[in-house]
Amino acid sequence: MHQPEDQAAGIEIALWLYSENEGDWSRWMQSLSPDERERAATYRFDQDRASFIAGRYLLRRLLSEHIGTPPNKVPLSPDNRGKLRLEGRERPQFSLANADGLVAVAVASGCDHVGIDCERVDTEIEAAAVDSYCSADERRWLAELPAPERARAAVALWTLKESHLKALGVGLREDPRNVAFSWKDGIPDMVDGGDRDRRWHHRLVESGSQHVVALAACSRSGFPGISTRLFQDDNMPSE
Secondary structure, eight states: OOOOTTOOOEEEEEEEEOOOOHHHHHHHHTTSOHHHHHHHHTOSSHHHHHHHHHHHHHHHHHHHHHHTOOGGGOOEEEOTTSOEEETTOOOSEEEEEEETTEEEEEEEESOSEEEEEEEETTOOOOHHHHHHHSOHHHHHHHHTSOHHHHHHHHHHHHHHHHHHHHHHTOGGGSOGGGSOEEEETTEEEEOSSSSOSTTEEEEEEOOSSSEEEEEEEEOTTSSOEEEEEEOOOOOOOOO
């Protein structure tokens, strides 16, 4: 089901540089479901465990505000592709990403699809990896950039592609070279991809940190309004 043609599209983005204090992790766990708590316990490394817990905590806090349900009661479940959905609801659409201490969550109303991705700006991408996810035109564009700009642009391209494929719910089952970008007035524009229509919108989002954050949204009512905030944990326990 698609949203009504006259419904304005809007996206709320929350970015969170979360604490590495284990005492906070225990509190965040209270907002997770029993299954999520069990999954958190299976992570071998503390960094991975903290990333998972913080991601689900922030996602549940935001969705709780949208649907009026306590965070630990928000009915999340994976679809047949593994993408999280709200049980019994098609709205709001949402997406979650985390990378090296940052959690990014996008919650969208009036959109058919939304995806968000984030990566450290200093992530090193080898030439072979660039060849595996960039189109020929993108590789030529990267090669023409000065070396410092090239490294950041390669990360930006990766996050843009990841956000689009996450919005579609296909992940890397789709060849990222099939989703290609160019820049128009500093804004990324998809020049290739599954839908090839103007419903798709892509942006790089200012993160306030050493991360590149990319957003993809599919909206029939034009470019969605976007609000971005840095999440501040207010120590609110779940009910």
